[in-house]
Amino acid sequence: VSIEEKLGVNKYFVDEGNAHIEIDPNYPDMKEKMKLVNACPGGLYKLNENGSLSFDYAGCLECGTCRILCLGTIIKKWEFPEGTMGVEFRHG
Ligand code: SF4
Incomplete structure (x- = not known):
């Protein structure tokens, strides 16, 4: 069973419009951004081509x-x- 399949059996009750985590997507330090991209077990932080960060709190595992x-x-x-x-x- 893949990690994605294991994560898929969780249920996510998303509080639409009330993000429990907020970020600065344009934070200037690339090392800091890569920490999040590499460490989040849900893979919720993505680096965009322009160097900004995308984040979706909906799949958060609250780790x-x-x-x-x-x-x-x-x-x-x-x-x-x-x-x-x-x-x-x-x-x-
Ligand atoms: Fe990812 Fe949520 Fe864990 Fe933060 S708390 S690293 S967003 S799963």
Whole structure:
């Protein structure tokens, strides 16, 4: 089973219009951006051709890796999703 297939069995309750993580997509330090591209287990950070960063909070696994790496630089806000929103892991 591939990682993508394993991630696909999770349920994601997306809080539309209320991003629990916000970033500065044009942060100037490329090393900082590549940390996120390489470390997010959901593959949610993508480097665009113009050097900016794309990010989609909808598939977030709430692992906190990006918060530890880049809170205060690229990551402008990191909170858990509200109430019953966010990821629901399927075990087994
Ligand atoms: Fe990716 Fe984890 Fe950050 Fe969510 S919390 S965006 S899964 S690194």
